[in-house]
Amino acid sequence: MKKCHITFQLNGSLREILVDPNQTLVRMLREDLGLTGTKNGCGEGDCGSCTVLLDDEPINSCLVLAAQVDGHKVTTIEGLADGDKLHPLQTSFIENGAIQCGFCTPGMILSAKALLEQQPNPSELDIRTAISGNLCRCTGYQKIVESIKAAANNCQGES
Amino acid sequence: MIMQKFDYQAPADLKEACQIMANYGDKAKLLAGGTDLLIALKKNRISPSQVVALDQVDEIKGLWSDDDGIYLGARTTAAEIADSDFGAAGQALAEAAAQVGSPLVRNLATVGGNLVTAMPAADMAPPLLVMQAGVVLEKLGDNREIALDDFFVGPGEQVMLPEEIMSLIFLPELPSGSGSAFEKLGVRKALERSIVSVAALITLADDGKTIQEARIALGAVAPTPMLAATAGAGLCGKKATKKNFSAAAKTTAQEARPRGLRTSAVYSRLMVEQLTMRALTRAYAAASR
Numbered sequence: 001m002k003k004c005h006i007t008f009q010l011n012g013s014l015r016e017i018l019v020d021p022n023q024t025l026v027r028m029l030r031e032d033l034g035l036t037g038t039k040n041g042c043g044e045g046d047c048g049s050c051t052v053l054l055d056d057e058p059i060n061s062c063l064v065l066a067a068q069v070d071g072h073k074v075t076t077i078e079g080l081a082d083g084d085k086l087h088p089l090q091t092s093f094i095e096n097g098a099i100q101c102g103f104c105t106p107g108m109i110l111s112a113k114a115l116l117e118q119q120p121n122p123s124e125l126d127i128r129t130a131i132s133g134n135l136c137r138c139t140g141y142q143k144i145v146e147s148i149k150a151a152a153n154n155c156q157g158e159s
Numbered sequence: 160m161i162m163q164k165f166d167y168q169a170p171a172d173l174k175e176a177c178q179i180m181a182n183y184g185d186k187a188k189l190l191a192g193g194t195d196l197l198i199a200l201k202k203n204r205i206s207p208s209q210v211v212a213l214d215q216v217d218e219i220k221g222l223w224s225d226d227d228g229i230y231l232g233a234r235t236t237a238a239e240i241a242d243s244d245f246g247a248a249g250q251a252l253a254e255a256a257a258q259v260g261s262p263l264v265r266n267l268a269t270v271g272g273n274l275v276t277a278m279p280a281a282d283m284a285p286p287l288l289v290m291q292a293g294v295v296l297e298k299l300g301d302n303r304e305i306a307l308d309d310f311f312v313g314p315g316e317q318v319m320l321p322e323e324i325m326s327l328i329f330l331p332e333l334p335s336g337s338g339s340a341f342e343k344l345g346v347r348k349a350l351e352r353s354i355v356s357v358a359a360l361i362t363l364a365d366d367g368k369t370i371q372e373a374r375i376a377l378g379a380v381a382p383t384p385m386l387a388a389t390a391g392a393g394l395c396g397k398k399a400t401k402k403n404f405s406a407a408a409k410t411t412a413q414e415a416r417p418r419g420l421r422t423s424a425v426y427s428r429l430m431v432e433q434l435t436m437r438a439l440t441r442a443y444a445a446a447s448r
């Protein structure tokens with residue numbers, strides 16, 4: 001099994017790494033690069049806890065080989081804060097009580113980020129559709145939806 | 160986690176991909192969106208020595224058209240198809256693509272992968288069947304086009320040779336006055352394989368009332384996605400009325416061949432009838448626009 005030499009943009013900086021061909025993106029992020037914000041849940045595309053942005057689109061990183069991100073751009077939850085300043089969605093999730101155990105949170109926030117970039121003023125249905133690939137076993141979703149709505153309103157207020 | 164060991168290749172274009180497939184044959188597996196393939200690898204259902212990623216083969220991604228019809232690259236994702244405008248005649252395809260898995264899955268899943276996997280429940284198959292799609296299969300120095308209706312063989316089986324690559328799906332130009340619609344039943348709205356899916360296409364004659372042509376296709380209720388040919392043909396020359404649609408829906412339910420695996424065969428047929436009625440009604444509305 002020949003290792004793959006890949007170069008890609010991770011959270012804004014260029015990374016070069018040797019990976020095994022059978023390594024998945026989620027495991028490379030967590031195990032080879034130590035970015036454990038991305039969670040490894042079902043491994044089958046069903047739970048969304050492994051959500052990352054690949055070229056700004058949210059995807060299941062358990063269904064992508066690490067080698068496939070060669071030449072591409074990957075954003076994980078660690079890439080959202082600006083130094084000590086949290087991303088508005090992160091702040092909103094905290095303030096609105098949308099985090100209980102937190103396992104789904106990185107994925108939820110990344111799916112929401114992709115939505116708000118395409119649709120700064122989403123309806124409740126838009127929000128629920130955007131997070132429909134992200135399961136939460138704790139919150140019942142209501143506070144997550146409210147947090148995303150609130151973050152959208154805040155961002156609108158700023159611009 | 161993937162326990163299996165394999166080498167990874169990412170050919171730069173279709174020709175190089177065909178070359179690799181010619182060299183390795185059934186020892187190689189193509190990787191498009193990976194939403195089926197990675198799971199098959201994780202579950203040890205397949206054990207290729209080579210995984211050949213199509214990521215860089217841009218010739219087979221995207222949509223373009225000429226006087227004959229629309230060409231859909233096999234690597235086009237469900238998300239891209241859901242966001243594309245296929246007109247009233249192709250509306251069923253965009254609707255089906257919008258219901259595949261979840262937004263996360265749709266950003267990966269390709270139409271080529273959906274067809275090649277050949278699940279009976281493949282959501283993009285019924286709309287493509289009613290649109291009379293053809294698929295182009297390439298191998299080194301050769302290619303062939305076959306009708307999608309002749310493509311599927313059984314659950315997980317189609318007519319492709321191990322070294323063949325699906326490059327394009329061709330959608331012939333449909334007559335004006337055509338409209339289509341897709342209906343899917345799952346236990347919930349997202350992340351759900353279809354229990355029953357139905358696509359319908361209606362072409363109206365110039366009077367806007369007489370059905371010139373109609374086709375109905377089903378997913379998840381037979382060993383392969385299938386056309387309900389008798390029901391479709393039965394509508395030709397008839398008026399687009401609720402009564403005629405209802406009779407066609409009944410015939411469609413009889414044509415379905417549910418295996419009673421996920422739900423009872425009786426329930427499947429009942430749902431085929433309901434969904435066909437809805438699909439015909441919406442296809443007619445689209446055709447009248």
Ligand SMILES: Cc1cc2nc3c(=O)[nH]c(=O)nc-3n(C[C@H](O)[C@H](O)[C@H](O)COP(=O)(O)OP(=O)(O)OC[C@H]3O[C@@H](n4cnc5c(N)ncnc54)[C@H](O)[C@@H]3O)c2cc1C
Binds near residue numbers: 045190233282283
């Ligand atoms: C959580 C989840 C939910 C899902 N929900 C749905 C759903 O609602 N409806 C539905 O229809 N499907 C669903 N699927 C199944 C899957 O997403 C689709 O079948 C998808 O379209 C497969 O495409 P892919 O590009 O990911 O294929 P891949 O996994 O890359 O490939 C699938 C197979 O096709 C072969 N292949 C791929 N492209 C080509 C090509 N161009 N030429 C030759 N061979 C090729 C591969 O070798 C492999 O054998 C779901 C999957 C997951 C994980």
Ligand code: FES
Binds near residue numbers: 044048049061062
């Ligand atoms: S771990 Fe990827 S979807 Fe569950």
Ligand code: FES
Binds near residue numbers: 099
């Ligand atoms: S907060 Fe626990 S899974 Fe969502």
